Amino acid sequence: PLLSRLSARFDLRPEGPGATALRELTGGLAALAGIEPALTIKAGAPAIALGSPEAAQAALAQMDAQALAPEGFRLRFGTANSRKASPAEAESSGGADAAAEPYAVLLGGSDVGLLHAVFAFLRLFQLSEAGPPAELDRTEAPRSALRMIDQWDNMDGSVERGYSGGSIFYRNGRVLSDSPRIADYARLLASVGLNAICVNNVNVHREETKLIAADRLPDVARLAQIFGGFGIRLFLSVNYAAPIELGGLHTADPLDEDVKAWWRRTAEEIYAAIPDFGGFVVKADSENRPGPFSYGRDHADGANLLADALAPFGGLVLWRCFVYDCHQDWRDRSTDRARAAYDHFRPLDGRFRANVVLQIKNGPMDFQTREPVSPLFGAMPRTNQMMEFQIAQEYTGQQRDVCFLVPQWKQALDFDTRLAGPGSTVSRIAAGEVHRFAYSGVVAVSNIGDDDNWTGHHLAQANLYGFGRLAWNPEASAEEIAAEWSALTFGTGSAAATFVRRLLLQSWPVYESYTAPLAVGWMVQPHYHYAVDVDGYEYSKWGTYHFADRNGVGVDRTLATGTGYTGQYAPENRDRYESLADCPDELLLFFHHVPYTHRLQSGKTVIQHIYDSRFEGAAAVEAWIEEWRGLENEVDAERFAHISDRLQGQAENARQWRDVVNTYFYRKSGIADEQGRLIYD
Ligand code: GCU
Numbered sequence: 199p200l201l202s203r204l205s206a207r208f209d210l211r212p213e214g215p216g217a218t219a220l221r222e223l224t225g226g227l228a229a230l231a232g233i234e235p236a237l238t239i240k241a242g243a244p245a246i247a248l249g250s251p252e253a254a255q256a257a258l259a260q261m262d263a264q265a266l267a268p269e270g271f272r273l274r275f276g277t278a279n280s281r282k283a284s285p286a287e288a289e290s291s292g293g294a295d296a297a298a299e300p301y302a303v304l305l306g307g308s309d310v311g312l313l314h315a316v317f318a319f320l321r322l323f324q325l326s327e328a329g330p331p332a333e334l335d336r337t338e339a340p341r342s343a344l345r346m347i348d349q350w351d352n353m354d355g356s357v358e359r360g361y362s363g364g365s366i367f368y369r370n371g372r373v374l375s376d377s378p379r380i381a382d383y384a385r386l387l388a389s390v391g392l393n394a395i396c397v398n399n400v401n402v403h404r405e406e407t408k409l410i411a412a413d414r415l416p417d418v419a420r421l422a423q424i425f426g427g428f429g430i431r432l433f434l435s436v437n438y439a440a441p442i443e444l445g446g447l448h449t450a451d452p453l454d455e456d457v458k459a460w461w462r463r464t465a466e467e468i469y470a471a472i473p474d475f476g477g478f479v480v481k482a483d484s485e486n487r488p489g490p491f492s493y494g495r496d497h498a499d500g501a502n503l504l505a506d507a508l509a510p511f512g513g514l515v516l517w518r519c520f521v522y523d524c525h526q527d528w529r530d531r532s533t534d535r536a537r538a539a540y541d542h543f544r545p546l547d548g549r550f551r552a553n554v555v556l557q558i559k560n561g562p563m564d565f566q567t568r569e570p571v572s573p574l575f576g577a578m579p580r581t582n583q584m585m586e587f588q589i590a591q592e593y594t595g596q597q598r599d600v601c602f603l604v605p606q607w608k609q610a611l612d613f614d615t616r617l618a619g620p621g622s623t624v625s626r627i628a629a630g631e632v633h634r635f636a637y638s639g640v641v642a643v644s645n646i647g648d649d650d651n652w653t654g655h656h657l658a659q660a661n662l663y664g665f666g667r668l669a670w671n672p673e674a675s676a677e678e679i680a681a682e683w684s685a686l687t688f689g690t691g692s693a694a695a696t697f698v699r700r701l702l703l704q705s706w707p708v709y710e711s712y713t714a715p716l717a718v719g720w721m722v723q724p725h726y727h728y729a730v731d732v733d734g735y736e737y738s739k740w741g742t743y744h745f746a747d748r749n750g751v752g753v754d755r756t757l758a759t760g761t762g763y764t765g766q767y768a769p770e771n772r773d774r775y776e777s778l779a780d781c782p783d784e785l786l787l788f789f790h791h792v793p794y795t796h797r798l799q800s801g802k803t804v805i806q807h808i809y810d811s812r813f814e815g816a817a818a819v820e821a822w823i824e825e826w827r828g829l830e831n832e833v834d835a836e837r838f839a840h841i842s843d844r845l846q847g848q849a850e851n852a853r854q855w856r857d858v859v860n861t862y863f864y865r866k867s868g869i870a871d872e873q874g875r876l877i878y879d
Pocket residue numbers: 358359400401481485520564592
C-alpha cells in the first residue's frame with residue numbers, strides 16, 4: 199500500500215533535478231519492487247508523498263522545509279489511522295482499527311535536496327530485505343559545500359592514470375555529449391551525494407585548451423545540462439597559457455591588461471553559454487605546466503586574475519597546490535619535496551580573492567599508500583581550501599589489486615591538525631567549521647572509464663561509492679560504508695557481501711604490507727607506478743628518495759637534523775613526528791632515517807617488520823583467493839571469474855613485491871630473517 203500512490207511537487211522543469219528525482223524514484227520502485235504507483239504531479243515546493251495521502255499531508259504540514267539545507271532533506275515514515283474501520287472489519291480484528299495505513303514523506307531543501315532524499319529512500323529500500331522501516335524521521339545535510347570529482351580525461355579518449363579503459367567523455371578529439379554513459383555517470387555521482395565535476399584533465403593539452411573557445415562551448419554546455427539535471431555543477435580545467443595559445447597574445451602575465459581583458463571576455467562567453475558553470479580548475483607552475491612564475495608573479499596573482507574574471511558570474515577558481523621542483527638533483531640533500539606546497543602557499547594567506555579555493559592533496563607527496571596529512575591543510579585561515587584525494591589507484595594497485603581507500607581517507611579526515619586548538623580536524627576544516635571559509639570541501643580524482651564495469655576491478659567501485667558517501671558525511675565509518683556497498687552490490691545478507699565487506703576492510707593494510715614499508719613511499723616503477731622497483735626513483739629528479747644504505751633507511755625530515763619538514767605542523771603534531779620515540783610506526787620512515795635494528799613501538803626491529811609484513815601481505819592475498827573460491831555458487835559466473843582473475847594477478851604482484859623488497863633489504867643490511875623464511879640473496 200505504501201508504494202501504490204505517489205504525489206510529487208517540484209519546479210516541473212523537464213530537465214531539472216526535481217524531474218530527475220521523480221524519474222529516479224519511479225524507475226527505482228519499478229526495478230526493485232516491480233511497482234508502478236499512481237502519480238499526481240504538480241508545481242510547488244519540493245516534496246514527495248507516498249502511501250496514505252491524508253496521513254502524508256498531515257505529516258508534511260508539520261515539517262519545516264525552511265529548516266533544511268538547500269541540498270539536504272528530511273525523510274519521515276509512519277503509519278496513521280486515516281479512517282475508522284467498518285463495524286465488520288472491527289469485529290474481525292477484535293475491535294481494533296483495521297485501517298492503519300503507512301505513509302512516507304520526502305521533503306527537499308530544494309529540488310536537488312529532493313533528489314538526494316529519493317536516493318536515500320531507495321538505499322533504505324534496497325538495504326533492508328523487508329522494505330524501508332515503518333517508522334523513521336531522519337534529516338540529512340551534506341557536511342561540505344563542495345563535493346567534487348576530477349576527471350583526468352583527455353580529448354583523444356585517453357585517461358591520465360586511468361585503469362578502466364578509455365574516456366566516457368571524449369573520443370578522437372570530440373566530446374561524446376550524447377553518450378548515455380555520461381548521463382549514467384551523472385546519476386552514479388548524484389546517487390552518492392556529489393555535486394561538482396571537472397570534466398577534463400588537470401594537464402590541459404592543446405585540444406583541451408580549446409574547450410573554452412566559442413566553437414566548443416555548445417558541447418560543454420550539453421554536458422553541463424546533463425550534470426545540472428542531477429544537481430552537479432560542471433567545471434573545466436584551463437591552461438594558464440590560454441591567452442597565448444588561444445587568444446594570440448604574446449603573454450599570459452596575470453598583471454597584463456590585455457590578459458585580464460581576455461579572461462574577462464572568455465568568462466562572459468562561457469557564462470552566456472552555460473549560466474550555471476562552476477568555474478576553473480588550475481594546475482599552474484606544476485610539473486612543467488605554465489603559470490605565473492614565468493612572469494615573476496606568484497600564485498595569488500595567478501589565481502586572482504581568473505577569479506576576477508569569474509566573480510561577476512559566481513564562478514570559482516580551484517587552484518591546485520601540487521607545486522614542487524620536479525627537476526631536483528638527488529645529490530642535493532637540502533631540498534625536500536614534502537615541504538614544497540606549504541613553503542609556496544602558506545606565505546600567501548589572505549592574498550587570494552574570496553572565490554578562490556586552494557585544492558590541496560591529502561598528503562605532502564603524491565597519493566602514496568601512506569603519507570601524513572598535508573600540513574598546509576588548515577594552515578591558511580584566511581584562504582578557502584579543499585582537500586584532494588585520489589580514487590584512481592595510481593599508487594595503490596591500479597585497480598588490478600584490491601585496495602579500498604575509504605579507511606585511508608577517513609584517517610585523513612579524522613586527523614586533528616590542532617591548528618586552531620584541539621578538534622581542528624580535517625573534516626571540520628573542509629566543512630568550513632574551523633576557519634570561516636566561503637567555499638570548501640573535498641574533491642577526488644575519478645577512477646572510472648569506459649570498461650563495462652566502470653572501474654576495471656569490480657571491487658574498485660566501492661572506492662567511488664565510498665568517496666561520495668564520505669564527502670556527504672565524514673562521520674560515517676569505513677565499516678558502515680564497506681557494509682553498505684557490499685550489501686547493495688552482492689545482496690543484503692548474502693555470503694558474498696559478508697566476505698567482500700571483510701576483504702575491503704583488510705585490503706588497504708594488506709596492500710601496504712607487501713609494498714613500500716613504514717610510509718617510505720615510492721619504490722615503484724617510474725612513470726607507471728604499479729610494479730615494484732625499489733630504486734626506481736632513488737636517483738631521479740622527482741624528489742622521491744628513501745636513502746636506504748647498508749645501515750638504515752628513511753628520510754630525516756626532523757627540525758633537529760633533517761629537512762625541517764616537521765616544523766610545518768602545529769606544535770603537538772610537530773613534536774610527535776619529531777620524536778623518534780613518539781612518531782607512529784606506520785609513518786616512521788617518512789620522518790626519520792633509522793638503522794635497520796631500530797626497534798618500533800610494536801617491539802619489532804625495522805628489518806624484521808619489513809620481512810614479516812611482506813610475508814604476511816602476500817599470504818593474506820592467497821587466503822582471500824581460497825575464500826573466494828568457496829563462494830563460486832553464491833555469485834554470478836561473470837563476477838566470480840573476474841574477481842578470481844584479479845585476485846590471482848594481485849597474488850603474483852604481492853609475491854614479486856615481497857621477494858624484491860625482502861631481497862633488497864637483506865642485501866643492503868646483511869641481516870637474516872629471524873624466522874629463517876626464504877629470502878633470495
Ligand atoms: C601525479 C600523477 C600525474 C598527475 C599529477 C597531478 O604526479 O602521476 O599524472 O598529473 O599527479 O596531480 O597533477
